Amino acid sequence: MPANLTHKYLKAEQAYRRAVTLDEELACLQEMLREIPKHKGTDRLQADLKHKIRRTKQDLEQQQKRGVGKPSNFRLARQGAGRVVLIGGPNAGKSQLLASLTRATPEVAPYPFTTRDHTPGMMTWEDVAIQVVDTPPITADLFDSTTQTLIRGADLVVLVVDLGADEGIDQLQELLGRLNNTKTRLAADSYLDEGDIGVSYTKTIVALNKSDLQEASERMQLLHELDAYRMAEYCISAQNADSLVGLRNAIFEALDIVRVYTKTPSEKTPDYSHPFTIHRGQPLLEVAEQVHKDFALKLKYAKVWSEPTHAGTIVKANYVPRDRDVVEFHV
Ligand SMILES: Nc1nc2c(ncn2[C@@H]2O[C@H](COP(=O)(O)OP(=O)(O)OP(=O)(O)O)[C@@H](O)[C@H]2O)c(=O)[nH]1
Ligand SMILES: [Mg+2]
Secondary structure, eight states: OOOOOOHHHHHHHHHHHHOOSHHHHHHHHHHHHHHSOOSGGGHHHHHHHHHHHHHHHHHHHHHHHHTOOOOOOOOOOOOBTOEEEEEESTTSSHHHHHHHHSSOOOOOOSSSSOOOSOEEEEEEETTEEEEEEEOOOOOSSOOOHHHHHHHHHOSEEEEEEEOSSTHHHHHHHHHHHHHHTSSEEEESSOEEOTTSTTOEEEEEEEEEEOTTSTTHHHHHHHHHHHTOOOSOEEEOOTTOGGGGHHHHHHHHHHHTEEEEEEOOTTOSSOOTTOOEEEETTOOHHHHHHHHOHHHHHHOOEEEEEETTTEEEEEEOTTOOOOTTEEEEEEO
16 A cells, blocks of 8 residues: 655655754654554554654663763754755865856865865756855764764765875775764665664765876775775866866756746746746645645645646646746735
Protein backbone atom coordinates (compact mmCIF):
# COMPACT_ATOMS: atom_id res chain seq x y z
CA MET A 1 0.00 0.00 0.00
CA PRO A 2 1.48 3.42 -0.86
CA ALA A 3 2.27 5.58 2.12
CA ASN A 4 0.78 8.76 0.56
CA LEU A 5 2.90 10.98 2.76
CA THR A 6 1.53 14.48 3.07
CA HIS A 7 3.15 17.75 2.27
CA LYS A 8 3.39 18.58 6.02
CA TYR A 9 5.06 15.25 6.76
CA LEU A 10 7.63 15.73 4.02
CA LYS A 11 8.38 19.22 5.31
CA ALA A 12 8.99 17.84 8.81
CA GLU A 13 11.23 15.14 7.33
CA GLN A 14 13.26 17.77 5.50
CA ALA A 15 13.62 19.74 8.73
CA TYR A 16 14.74 16.55 10.47
CA ARG A 17 17.51 16.09 7.93
CA ARG A 18 18.68 19.61 8.70
CA ALA A 19 18.42 19.28 12.45
CA VAL A 20 21.70 19.73 14.23
CA THR A 21 20.88 19.35 17.91
CA LEU A 22 19.12 16.42 19.53
CA ASP A 23 16.36 18.79 20.69
CA GLU A 24 15.70 19.78 17.10
CA GLU A 25 15.81 16.15 15.98
CA LEU A 26 13.27 15.17 18.61
CA ALA A 27 10.89 18.00 17.74
CA CYS A 28 11.03 17.06 14.05
CA LEU A 29 10.48 13.34 14.71
CA GLN A 30 7.47 14.15 16.88
CA GLU A 31 6.07 16.38 14.17
CA MET A 32 6.60 13.57 11.62
CA LEU A 33 4.70 11.15 13.84
CA ARG A 34 1.83 13.66 14.24
CA GLU A 35 1.64 14.26 10.50
CA ILE A 36 2.07 10.74 9.16
CA PRO A 37 -1.16 9.38 7.64
CA LYS A 38 -2.36 6.68 10.04
CA HIS A 39 -3.16 3.59 7.96
CA LYS A 40 -1.79 0.11 7.23
CA GLY A 41 0.61 1.36 4.57
CA THR A 42 2.55 3.43 7.10
CA ASP A 43 2.62 0.89 9.98
CA ARG A 44 6.33 0.24 9.55
CA LEU A 45 7.20 3.91 9.23
CA GLN A 46 5.18 4.73 12.34
CA ALA A 47 6.93 2.01 14.33
CA ASP A 48 10.25 3.27 13.03
CA LEU A 49 9.48 6.83 14.08
CA LYS A 50 8.44 5.74 17.58
CA HIS A 51 11.67 3.80 17.87
CA LYS A 52 13.72 6.83 16.78
CA ILE A 53 11.86 9.08 19.20
CA ARG A 54 12.66 6.70 22.08
CA ARG A 55 16.32 6.52 21.08
CA THR A 56 16.62 10.28 20.66
CA LYS A 57 15.04 10.85 24.09
CA GLN A 58 17.55 8.43 25.62
CA ASP A 59 20.42 10.21 23.84
CA LEU A 60 19.12 13.54 25.10
CA GLU A 61 19.02 12.28 28.68
CA GLN A 62 22.56 10.98 28.37
CA GLN A 63 23.69 14.27 26.92
CA GLN A 64 22.03 16.26 29.70
CA LYS A 65 23.70 14.05 32.33
CA ARG A 66 27.07 14.68 30.76
CA GLY A 67 26.27 18.37 30.39
CA VAL A 68 27.48 18.49 26.79
CA GLY A 69 25.94 19.36 23.47
CA LYS A 70 25.54 23.10 23.61
CA PRO A 71 23.66 24.08 20.47
CA SER A 72 25.42 26.30 17.99
CA ASN A 73 23.65 29.67 18.09
CA PHE A 74 24.88 30.79 14.69
CA ARG A 75 22.01 31.66 12.37
CA LEU A 76 22.44 32.81 8.81
CA ALA A 77 19.18 33.82 7.14
CA ARG A 78 18.29 31.78 4.11
CA GLN A 79 17.86 33.86 0.99
CA GLY A 80 16.98 33.08 -2.60
CA ALA A 81 16.03 29.80 -4.19
CA GLY A 82 18.51 27.64 -2.30
CA ARG A 83 21.65 27.51 -0.21
CA VAL A 84 24.99 26.26 -1.49
CA VAL A 85 27.88 25.84 0.94
CA LEU A 86 31.50 25.93 -0.25
CA ILE A 87 33.83 23.71 1.76
CA GLY A 88 37.37 22.45 1.33
CA GLY A 89 40.84 22.20 2.76
CA PRO A 90 43.03 25.24 3.50
CA ASN A 91 43.96 27.41 0.54
CA ALA A 92 41.79 25.40 -1.89
CA GLY A 93 40.24 28.56 -3.34
CA LYS A 94 36.83 28.64 -1.61
CA SER A 95 36.89 32.38 -1.00
CA GLN A 96 38.09 33.07 -4.53
CA LEU A 97 35.21 30.95 -5.82
CA LEU A 98 32.69 32.89 -3.70
CA ALA A 99 34.15 36.14 -5.03
CA SER A 100 33.81 34.92 -8.64
CA LEU A 101 30.29 33.50 -8.30
CA THR A 102 28.81 36.43 -6.37
CA ARG A 103 29.44 40.08 -5.54
CA ALA A 104 30.75 39.21 -2.09
CA THR A 105 34.30 40.32 -1.31
CA PRO A 106 35.81 37.77 1.07
CA GLU A 107 39.51 37.92 1.84
CA VAL A 108 41.52 35.82 -0.63
CA ALA A 109 45.15 35.20 0.28
CA PRO A 110 48.02 32.98 -0.88
CA TYR A 111 48.35 31.26 2.50
CA PRO A 112 46.15 28.78 4.38
CA PHE A 113 43.63 29.52 7.19
CA THR A 114 42.68 32.95 5.87
CA THR A 115 38.93 32.56 6.32
CA ARG A 116 37.66 32.41 9.88
CA ASP A 117 33.98 33.16 9.50
CA HIS A 118 31.07 32.31 7.26
CA THR A 119 30.39 34.76 4.46
CA PRO A 120 27.30 34.63 2.25
CA GLY A 121 26.86 36.01 -1.25
CA MET A 122 24.14 35.78 -3.88
CA MET A 123 24.78 34.07 -7.20
CA THR A 124 22.50 34.91 -10.10
CA TRP A 125 21.58 32.15 -12.54
CA GLU A 126 19.31 33.49 -15.27
CA ASP A 127 16.51 35.05 -13.18
CA VAL A 128 17.15 33.02 -10.04
CA ALA A 129 19.20 34.12 -7.01
CA ILE A 130 21.00 31.40 -5.07
CA GLN A 131 22.77 31.88 -1.74
CA VAL A 132 26.41 30.75 -1.66
CA VAL A 133 28.30 30.58 1.65
CA ASP A 134 32.09 30.57 2.16
CA THR A 135 33.45 28.69 5.18
CA PRO A 136 36.73 28.25 7.07
CA PRO A 137 38.88 25.30 5.99
CA ILE A 138 38.21 21.77 7.27
CA THR A 139 41.18 19.62 8.33
CA ALA A 140 41.67 16.53 10.49
CA ASP A 141 41.74 18.80 13.57
CA LEU A 142 39.47 21.60 12.48
CA PHE A 143 35.78 21.32 11.71
CA ASP A 144 33.78 24.10 13.36
CA SER A 145 30.22 23.48 14.44
CA THR A 146 28.83 26.31 12.32
CA THR A 147 30.21 24.79 9.14
CA GLN A 148 28.72 21.49 10.25
CA THR A 149 25.34 23.17 10.75
CA LEU A 150 25.61 24.82 7.36
CA ILE A 151 26.46 21.55 5.59
CA ARG A 152 23.50 19.76 7.16
CA GLY A 153 21.10 22.49 6.15
CA ALA A 154 22.53 23.07 2.68
CA ASP A 155 20.66 22.21 -0.47
CA LEU A 156 24.05 21.55 -2.03
CA VAL A 157 27.68 21.42 -0.95
CA VAL A 158 30.45 22.36 -3.37
CA LEU A 159 33.60 20.59 -2.24
CA VAL A 160 36.58 22.63 -3.48
CA VAL A 161 39.77 20.65 -4.16
CA ASP A 162 43.18 22.26 -4.65
CA LEU A 163 44.81 20.84 -7.80
CA GLY A 164 47.49 23.52 -7.59
CA ALA A 165 49.60 21.80 -4.92
CA ASP A 166 50.56 18.25 -4.06
CA GLU A 167 48.98 18.60 -0.61
CA GLY A 168 45.59 19.17 -2.24
CA ILE A 169 44.73 15.48 -2.52
CA ASP A 170 45.85 14.67 1.03
CA GLN A 171 43.81 17.59 2.29
CA LEU A 172 40.76 16.28 0.46
CA GLN A 173 41.18 12.84 2.01
CA GLU A 174 41.66 14.39 5.43
CA LEU A 175 38.43 16.33 5.03
CA LEU A 176 36.45 13.30 3.89
CA GLY A 177 37.86 11.28 6.78
CA ARG A 178 37.00 14.01 9.26
CA LEU A 179 33.40 14.21 8.07
CA ASN A 180 32.99 10.44 8.08
CA ASN A 181 33.77 10.52 11.78
CA THR A 182 30.78 12.80 12.37
CA LYS A 183 27.08 12.52 11.61
CA THR A 184 27.43 15.11 8.84
CA ARG A 185 28.55 13.51 5.59
CA LEU A 186 28.67 14.10 1.87
CA ALA A 187 27.11 12.06 -0.94
CA ALA A 188 25.90 12.31 -4.52
CA ASP A 189 22.39 12.91 -3.14
CA SER A 190 20.87 14.18 0.10
CA TYR A 191 19.32 11.55 2.34
CA LEU A 192 19.05 10.32 5.90
CA ASP A 193 20.67 7.10 7.02
CA GLU A 194 17.65 5.09 8.11
CA GLY A 195 19.77 2.71 10.14
CA ASP A 196 21.80 5.28 12.04
CA ILE A 197 19.96 8.03 13.86
CA GLY A 198 21.07 11.55 13.11
CA VAL A 199 23.45 10.68 10.27
CA SER A 200 22.67 13.02 7.43
CA TYR A 201 24.14 13.03 3.92
CA THR A 202 24.14 16.23 1.92
CA LYS A 203 24.21 16.32 -1.86
CA THR A 204 27.68 17.38 -3.00
CA ILE A 205 29.48 18.22 -6.21
CA VAL A 206 33.25 18.50 -6.45
CA ALA A 207 35.03 21.56 -7.90
CA LEU A 208 38.56 20.62 -8.96
CA ASN A 209 40.15 24.05 -8.66
CA LYS A 210 43.30 25.75 -9.99
CA SER A 211 43.15 23.69 -13.17
CA ASP A 212 45.11 26.51 -14.82
CA LEU A 213 48.24 25.59 -12.88
CA GLN A 214 50.98 23.23 -14.00
CA GLU A 215 50.56 19.58 -13.05
CA ALA A 216 46.87 20.05 -12.30
CA SER A 217 45.92 17.38 -14.84
CA GLU A 218 48.45 14.90 -13.40
CA ARG A 219 46.99 15.48 -9.96
CA MET A 220 43.50 14.97 -11.32
CA GLN A 221 44.56 11.62 -12.78
CA LEU A 222 46.01 10.58 -9.47
CA LEU A 223 42.80 11.61 -7.74
CA HIS A 224 40.77 9.47 -10.12
CA GLU A 225 43.00 6.48 -9.45
CA LEU A 226 42.31 6.92 -5.73
CA ASP A 227 38.56 6.80 -6.38
CA ALA A 228 38.03 8.91 -3.25
CA TYR A 229 34.43 9.97 -3.90
CA ARG A 230 31.39 9.16 -6.02
CA MET A 231 30.13 12.60 -6.85
CA ALA A 232 29.90 14.66 -10.01
CA GLU A 233 32.98 16.84 -10.56
CA TYR A 234 33.80 20.01 -12.48
CA CYS A 235 37.22 21.22 -13.46
CA ILE A 236 37.48 24.93 -12.76
CA SER A 237 39.79 27.82 -12.21
CA ALA A 238 38.08 29.98 -9.60
CA GLN A 239 39.87 33.07 -10.87
CA ASN A 240 38.51 32.65 -14.39
CA ALA A 241 34.77 33.28 -14.75
CA ASP A 242 34.60 31.52 -18.14
CA SER A 243 35.66 28.25 -16.54
CA LEU A 244 32.74 28.43 -14.10
CA VAL A 245 29.89 28.10 -16.59
CA GLY A 246 29.59 24.32 -16.16
CA LEU A 247 29.74 24.58 -12.36
CA ARG A 248 27.14 27.35 -12.27
CA ASN A 249 24.76 25.29 -14.43
CA ALA A 250 25.39 22.26 -12.24
CA ILE A 251 24.54 24.28 -9.12
CA PHE A 252 21.20 25.32 -10.58
CA GLU A 253 20.48 21.76 -11.80
CA ALA A 254 21.43 20.24 -8.46
CA LEU A 255 18.98 22.42 -6.56
CA ASP A 256 16.25 20.70 -8.60
CA ILE A 257 13.95 23.67 -8.54
CA VAL A 258 11.30 24.87 -10.92
CA ARG A 259 10.36 28.48 -11.54
CA VAL A 260 6.76 29.61 -11.61
CA TYR A 261 5.69 33.05 -12.79
CA THR A 262 2.39 34.43 -11.57
CA LYS A 263 -0.05 36.80 -13.19
CA THR A 264 -3.36 38.29 -12.13
CA PRO A 265 -6.49 37.63 -14.22
CA SER A 266 -6.45 41.20 -15.52
CA GLU A 267 -2.82 41.08 -16.69
CA LYS A 268 -1.86 39.80 -20.11
CA THR A 269 1.73 38.92 -19.22
CA PRO A 270 3.12 37.58 -15.96
CA ASP A 271 5.69 39.20 -13.73
CA TYR A 272 8.76 37.68 -15.37
CA SER A 273 11.11 39.58 -13.07
CA HIS A 274 10.20 37.58 -10.01
CA PRO A 275 9.84 33.81 -10.29
CA PHE A 276 8.62 31.82 -7.33
CA THR A 277 10.74 28.72 -6.87
CA ILE A 278 9.74 25.33 -5.50
CA HIS A 279 11.39 21.91 -5.48
CA ARG A 280 10.61 19.83 -8.54
CA GLY A 281 7.66 17.59 -7.77
CA GLN A 282 6.11 19.89 -5.17
CA PRO A 283 2.49 20.90 -5.84
CA LEU A 284 1.18 24.29 -6.87
CA LEU A 285 -0.07 24.73 -3.29
CA GLU A 286 3.54 25.46 -2.33
CA VAL A 287 3.64 28.44 -4.70
CA ALA A 288 0.27 29.68 -3.42
CA GLU A 289 1.69 29.61 0.14
CA GLN A 290 4.63 31.74 -0.94
CA VAL A 291 2.41 34.28 -2.67
CA HIS A 292 0.15 34.66 0.36
CA LYS A 293 -1.01 32.43 3.22
CA ASP A 294 -4.62 33.23 2.34
CA PHE A 295 -4.09 32.07 -1.23
CA ALA A 296 -3.21 28.59 -0.07
CA LEU A 297 -6.26 28.42 2.17
CA LYS A 298 -8.76 29.97 -0.21
CA LEU A 299 -7.51 28.66 -3.54
CA LYS A 300 -10.42 27.47 -5.69
CA TYR A 301 -8.49 26.71 -8.86
CA ALA A 302 -5.65 28.04 -10.98
CA LYS A 303 -5.04 28.50 -14.68
CA VAL A 304 -1.77 27.27 -16.11
CA TRP A 305 0.18 28.16 -19.22
CA SER A 306 2.91 25.65 -19.89
CA GLU A 307 4.61 24.99 -23.22
CA PRO A 308 3.58 22.97 -25.15
CA THR A 309 0.60 21.42 -23.36
CA HIS A 310 -1.30 23.99 -21.31
CA ALA A 311 -2.74 27.29 -22.49
CA GLY A 312 -4.91 28.46 -19.64
CA THR A 313 -5.75 24.94 -18.44
CA ILE A 314 -7.71 24.85 -15.18
CA VAL A 315 -5.90 22.94 -12.43
CA LYS A 316 -6.19 22.36 -8.67
CA ALA A 317 -3.69 22.91 -5.84
CA ASN A 318 -2.18 19.44 -6.39
CA TYR A 319 -1.01 20.30 -9.92
CA VAL A 320 2.75 19.75 -10.20
CA PRO A 321 4.32 22.70 -12.05
CA ARG A 322 7.14 22.43 -14.57
CA ASP A 323 9.97 24.91 -14.91
CA ARG A 324 8.79 28.26 -16.29
CA ASP A 325 5.06 27.64 -15.94
CA VAL A 326 2.82 30.71 -15.79
CA VAL A 327 0.04 30.54 -13.21
CA GLU A 328 -3.02 32.60 -12.43
CA PHE A 329 -4.59 31.93 -9.02
CA HIS A 330 -8.33 32.14 -8.45
CA VAL A 331 -9.51 32.41 -4.85
N1 LIG B 1 46.24 29.87 -10.05
C1 LIG B 1 45.12 29.87 -9.33
N2 LIG B 1 45.12 30.35 -8.08
C2 LIG B 1 43.98 30.33 -7.40
C3 LIG B 1 42.77 29.85 -7.95
N3 LIG B 1 41.81 29.95 -7.01
C4 LIG B 1 42.38 30.50 -5.93
N4 LIG B 1 43.69 30.72 -6.15
C5 LIG B 1 44.65 31.29 -5.21
O1 LIG B 1 44.78 30.39 -4.13
C6 LIG B 1 45.00 31.11 -2.92
C7 LIG B 1 43.99 30.71 -1.88
O2 LIG B 1 42.72 31.15 -2.28
P1 LIG B 1 41.56 31.40 -1.23
O3 LIG B 1 40.31 31.64 -2.01
O4 LIG B 1 41.96 32.38 -0.22
O5 LIG B 1 41.52 29.94 -0.58
P2 LIG B 1 40.58 29.44 0.60
O6 LIG B 1 40.18 28.06 0.27
O7 LIG B 1 39.50 30.41 0.84
O8 LIG B 1 41.62 29.40 1.81
P3 LIG B 1 41.31 29.43 3.40
O9 LIG B 1 40.33 30.51 3.66
O10 LIG B 1 42.62 29.69 4.01
O11 LIG B 1 40.80 28.08 3.70
C8 LIG B 1 44.95 32.59 -3.29
O12 LIG B 1 46.25 33.04 -3.50
C9 LIG B 1 44.18 32.59 -4.60
O13 LIG B 1 44.51 33.68 -5.40
C10 LIG B 1 42.81 29.35 -9.30
O14 LIG B 1 41.83 28.88 -9.86
N5 LIG B 1 44.00 29.38 -9.93
MG1 LIG C 1 39.00 31.44 2.48
